[in-house]
Amino acid sequence: MATQRGRNGKGIGKGIGKGIGKANPAEDEAVYQAILHALLEGKLKAGVKLAEPPLADIFGVSRERIRKVLHRLGAERRLEMIPNRGARVPRPTLDDVRRVYEAHRVLEAGVLTQLVRHVDDALIEKLTAHLAEERAAATRGDRAASVRLSGAFHVHLVEALGNAELTRFLADLLSRSSVMVSVYEPATDSICAVDEHGAIVEALRARDVARAIAVSREHFLHVESRLHLDDDPAPVSEDLTSVFATVKPKRRKR
Ligand SMILES: [Zn+2]
Structure with missing residues (x-):
C-alpha cells in the first residue's frame, strides 16, 4: 500500500492534534504495540497516567494519533480512560x-x-x-x-x-x-x-x-x-521517556 509521506509523516511537533494527520495504520499499530508491550512488560505501574502530550513527544506523532491508540487500549479494557486527559494504567482492587x-x-x-x-x-x-x-x-x-x-x-x-x-x-x-x-x-x-x-x-x-x-x-x-496488590498511593507520574526508551518506534522526532 502506498503510504504518502506527507507533512504528518514525522512528528508534527507542538500543540497540534487538530485533525490534520493523515491516517497511517502502520504508525498507529507501532505506537499501540509499544505501549502494549510496556504494559505487559510491567514497565508501567498501576495507576500511572498516560497523558497525550508527553507521549506525542516521545513517539514523534500527533496527539490525535496518541489519543486514538489510548482509546483502542481503553476499549480493550487494558487502560482506563480519563475524559479529555488521556488514560491511566488500571489499578485493580x-x-x-x-x-x-x-x-x-x-x-x-x-x-x-x-x-x-x-x-x-x-x-x-x-x-x-x-x-x-x-x-x-x-x-x-x-x-x-x-x-x-x-x-x-x-x-x-x-x-x-x-x-x-x-x-x-x-x-x-x-x-x-x-x-x-x-x-x-x-x-x-x-x-x-x-x-x-x-x-x-x-x-x-x-x-x-x-x-x-x-x-x-x-x-x-x-x-x-501470586498477585501482590500494593497499598501505596498511585504514583502521580512516571518518567515515560525512560519507560519507552527501548521500545519506541524508530521514527522519533529529533
Ligand atoms: Zn494459564
Whole structure:
C-alpha cells in the first residue's frame, strides 16, 4: 500500500492534534504495540497516567494519533480512560482481581467440559507446540512474551470450540487479567506456570474432564495468589521517556 509521506509523516511537533494527520495504520499499530508491550512488560505501574502530550513527544506523532491508540487500549479494557486527559494504567482492587479470576475459572471449566468431547490429536499437538513456545519465552526471560503466551494458551482451548461468543468472553477477561499480572506480579516470580498448562493438556489427552477442570481451577487460583496488590498511593507520574526508551518506534522526532 502506498503510504504518502506527507507533512504528518514525522512528528508534527507542538500543540497540534487538530485533525490534520493523515491516517497511517502502520504508525498507529507501532505506537499501540509499544505501549502494549510496556504494559505487559510491567514497565508501567498501576495507576500511572498516560497523558497525550508527553507521549506525542516521545513517539514523534500527533496527539490525535496518541489519543486514538489510548482509546483502542481503553476499549480493550487494558487502560482506563480519563475524559479529555488521556488514560491511566488500571489499578485493580482485590475485588476486581477476585471477580476476574473467578470468571476465568468458571469459563474454563465450561470450556473443558465441552472440549473433552472433541479433543483430537491435532489439538493436542497444537497445545504441545504452544507449551514449547511458552517454555522458551520463560527461559529467555521475555516477560511480555510470557504474559502474552500464557494468555494465548487459554485462547487455544476456547478457540478449539469454534464459538466466537466464548472466545470474546475470554479475550475480554484476558485483557484485564494480563494487565493485573503485569502490574501486580513481582518480576522475580516465574510468570507462567508452564507445567500447570502442561497438566491441563495431559488431562485432555486422557479425556479426563474432572482432572482437567481440577488442574485448571488450581492453576487460576495459583496465578491469582501470586498477585501482590500494593497499598501505596498511585504514583502521580512516571518518567515515560525512560519507560519507552527501548521500545519506541524508530521514527522519533529529533
Ligand atoms: Zn494459564
